Structure formats: C-alpha cells, structure tokens
Amino acid sequence: MRVAFLGLGIMGSRMAANLVAAGHELSVWTRTEGKAAAWAVDLPAGDHPVPTVHDTPASAADGAEIVLAMVVDGQQVLALAEGLAADGGEGAGRLLVDMSTIGPESARAAATVIEATGWSFMDAPVTGSSPKAADGTLTIMAGGAEADFDRVRPLLDVMGALVLHVGGVGQGQMVKLINNAVAAANATALAQALLVAKATGADLDALVQVMGAGSGGSTMLNLKAGPMREHDYSTLFKLEHMLKDVRLCLEEGERAGVGFPAAAAAREVLNAAMGRGLADADFAALLEPLEGLAGIRL
Ligand SMILES: NC(=O)c1ccc[n+]([C@@H]2O[C@H](COP(=O)([O-])OP(=O)(O)OC[C@H]3O[C@@H](n4cnc5c(N)ncnc54)[C@H](OP(=O)(O)O)[C@@H]3O)[C@@H](O)[C@H]2O)c1
Structure with missing residues (x-):
C-alpha cells in the first residue's frame, strides 16, 4: 500500500520503521530539516522498499492512499489537514488517519476541514510508550467510519497489538x-x-x-x-x-x-x-x- 507518514518523533519514527519493515511503500515528512533523511539512513537493512523523504507534507502525501500523522497537538493536526486540503491533490478515496493525541474537538475540526475536499478522516491515537512503538505492540483506538477502519486496519495491525474501533470521529481520542x-x-x-x-x-x-x-x-x-x-x-x-x-x-x-x-x-x-x-x-x-x-x- 502507498502510505505517507507525517511526523518522525519519538513515536512516529518507530511506528514508521515498522511499516517499512512490513513491506509498505512509505513516503515520509517531519518538521525538522534533515531528520527524515537521517531516519531513513538508520533503518535496519532488509528486503523492503526504500522510503522516500519529502520536504513538505503535501509532497509526501502526493499519490498516497492513506496518510498517517503523528505530531503533537490539535493545532498541528489542523494545520496538516488544511495543508493537505489545499495542496494535497485530489482527495476522493483517500484517508487521513491522525494518530497523535489531540482530543475529540480537534479531531472533529480536522475531519471537517479535510472531508470538505473529499478525503475521509479517522482518529487513531495510541497508548504504550516508545518501547511498544518499537515492538509494534501499541494499543490503538480508532474513531471514524467502519469502512475506513477496515482500510487502515492492516497498517494498524503492524503498529499495534490491541487495535479497536471505538466509534465515530473523536471517540478514539x-x-x-x-x-x-x-x-x-x-x-x-x-x-x-x-x-x-x-x-x-x-x-x-x-x-x-x-x-x-x-x-x-x-x-x-x-x-x-x-x-x-x-x-x-x-x-x-x-x-x-x-x-x-x-x-x-x-x-x-x-x-x-x-x-x-x-x-x-x-x-x-x-x-x-x-x-x-x-x-x-x-x-x-x-x-x-x-x-x-x-x-x-x-
Ligand atoms: N511518547 C509516548 O510515549 C506517547 C505515547 C502515546 C501517545 N503519544 C502522543 O503521540 C504524539 C507524538 O508524541 P511523541 O512522543 O512522538 O512526541 P515528539 O517526540 O515530540 O514528536 C513530535 C512530532 O511532531 C513534530 N512536530 C513538533 N512540532 C511541530 C509543529 N509545530 N508542526 C509540525 N510538526 C511538529 C515533530 O517533528 P520534528 O521531530 O521533525 O521536529 C515530531 O515529528 C503526541 O500527541 C503524544 O501525546 C506519545
């Protein structure tokens, strides 16, 4: 699956590495210049597609069916949603899944922005710290449409051990x-x-x-x-x-x-x-x- 991953901090760097190891074609972006390239160089050698590193979220998201975000707060997720809505290309059939912890209100605000351009949105925050992110054993609680949950589930299963669909947008939060x-x-x-x-x-x-x-x-x-x-x-x-x-x-x-x-x-x-x-x-x-x-x- 073509997947974009936005945000390579303590959690995102480890979650994205697991997606690469599982064979997904990843395009990545993170805020700090040079950090994504260094992350890609540090990935363990293996028989998997090489991730591509991008300078902007829109460039990373270009052509991706599913865009995963792991940043800090609601303001940042809203900015990503606005950016993708403006520059992320045709939204129909594409899914933004925010895995940061931002609260239900911000999740619903981000959904409103991105859904206006044809994208779908899910919140899928996680529990478990960096060791579980590294092991792919996070607990993941997703809010959004059942059909969207089914689409993203194969990716969530790579990153998590307990993966639950808990209701509509914001309920995971x-x-x-x-x-x-x-x-x-x-x-x-x-x-x-x-x-x-x-x-x-x-x-x-x-x-x-x-x-x-x-x-x-x-x-x-x-x-x-x-x-x-x-x-x-x-x-x-x-x-x-x-x-x-x-x-x-x-x-x-x-x-x-x-x-x-x-x-x-x-x-x-x-x-x-x-x-x-x-x-x-x-x-x-x-x-x-x-x-x-x-x-x-x-
Ligand atoms: N650490 C945990 O144990 C844990 C567990 C469960 C959930 N969470 C939640 O997961 C999320 C990420 O946590 P983390 O521990 O990975 O945090 P982190 O190490 O501080 O990483 C934050 C990420 O957000 C990016 N970022 C920071 N400020 C930004 C801005 N203004 N605009 C765009 N991107 C920005 C950072 O980019 P750069 O690094 O490139 O600067 C980095 O990719 C948070 O919502 C946190 O509450 C954390």
Whole structure:
C-alpha cells in the first residue's frame, strides 16, 4: 500500500520503521530539516522498499492512499489537514488517519476541514510508550467510519497489538484521554507513596514488591517506580505531552459537567514540574515538585 507518514518523533519514527519493515511503500515528512533523511539512513537493512523523504507534507502525501500523522497537538493536526486540503491533490478515496493525541474537538475540526475536499478522516491515537512503538505492540483506538477502519486496519495491525474501533470521529481520542488521565493520577499517587515510604523509613524495595503483588499495583508502578527512585528522566513520554492529555481530558469532562478530581490534582503536579523546566523530561519527573513539597529526596 502507498502510505505517507507525517511526523518522525519519538513515536512516529518507530511506528514508521515498522511499516517499512512490513513491506509498505512509505513516503515520509517531519518538521525538522534533515531528520527524515537521517531516519531513513538508520533503518535496519532488509528486503523492503526504500522510503522516500519529502520536504513538505503535501509532497509526501502526493499519490498516497492513506496518510498517517503523528505530531503533537490539535493545532498541528489542523494545520496538516488544511495543508493537505489545499495542496494535497485530489482527495476522493483517500484517508487521513491522525494518530497523535489531540482530543475529540480537534479531531472533529480536522475531519471537517479535510472531508470538505473529499478525503475521509479517522482518529487513531495510541497508548504504550516508545518501547511498544518499537515492538509494534501499541494499543490503538480508532474513531471514524467502519469502512475506513477496515482500510487502515492492516497498517494498524503492524503498529499495534490491541487495535479497536471505538466509534465515530473523536471517540478514539476520548478513550485515549481518559486512559492517560488515569495514568497521570496513578503516577502522581506512586510518587507520593514512595516519598511517604522514604520519610517514614519504610523499606522501599519491599514496598514496591508488595504493591506489585496486589491491590497497590499499576502499570505506572511497573514502569516508573525504578526511574523515579533513580531520578532517571530519560524521555519515553514528554511531561509536557502528559499535561496536554490531562488538560484535554479535564476540559472534556467539564464540558459534560463531570469533574475528575484525581486528574485535576495530577495536572497541578505536572504544572509545577513544567515550572521547573521539565517539559521535555519523561513525565516520571513529576516526582520533582512532590519532593520539593515534601522537603526530601528519594
Ligand atoms: N511518547 C509516548 O510515549 C506517547 C505515547 C502515546 C501517545 N503519544 C502522543 O503521540 C504524539 C507524538 O508524541 P511523541 O512522543 O512522538 O512526541 P515528539 O517526540 O515530540 O514528536 C513530535 C512530532 O511532531 C513534530 N512536530 C513538533 N512540532 C511541530 C509543529 N509545530 N508542526 C509540525 N510538526 C511538529 C515533530 O517533528 P520534528 O521531530 O521533525 O521536529 C515530531 O515529528 C503526541 O500527541 C503524544 O501525546 C506519545
């Protein structure tokens, strides 16, 4: 299948590499000059079509049946949709699938723009950090028409292990936002638990083992207890992006008249971490402002 991939960041670079390895003919673009060419050079050798590198999204999308996007936020996806609508050639029969986390409102706005020129649109955000993007074992939740889901499914199956069609445009985004708000709340609770343990002289190794064995366990415990204890904030998922997702979830809940106090508390901690210059660090760095509040280091 001729596929365009727009956005080769932490996630996109790995997802696109899997599509190449699976034999798809890829044309790629990413914002930073020279980065896509370097990505193509670094691909593992193999018996697969060589991807083509482009200077603009429209050039990458030219002739592609399906265009996948993996950028940061709604503004960026809207700009891509507007660009493709203006310069992306004939839209009929073509599909833009945005895999970034941008919230349902932005997904619907992007759909309105691109569908006006005959394209179809789906949102298909993902969960699972860079290791799962690299392994092709992401969880992918897609919103849009059933027929469009069927068309893009072979590509999603290359990138993901659990691939679900969850409703119309924007519905994938809502499921994703709620998931990340829970993850942020769990990570915040974990950091606080570790600090209370440290302050009270509890055995941290034992605590992590006991929580992992039972009701205190979570994926965040498994993924982030180690990095937090070592203050290792090597970026798998940028703190700034986690804050984006929590904010979007809270906004959607507020619109529906439902609060999410645990997510609101996580937002405050993430905001405080942003104030410490940790936007690009892994979100495990939310530990830092909590250490500041507690007046201790793990
Ligand atoms: N990392 C994770 O664990 C994870 C997991 C699930 C979902 N997500 C979501 O997936 C999306 C991408 O995350 P990521 O971790 O891959 O982020 P990232 O490493 O920061 O990559 C962001 C991508 O967007 C591009 N970009 C940045 N600013 C842009 C702009 N103004 N206009 C056009 N393109 C722009 C970047 O281009 P250049 O690199 O060429 O500058 C890069 O390709 C986000 O929505 C994030 O919330 C991330």
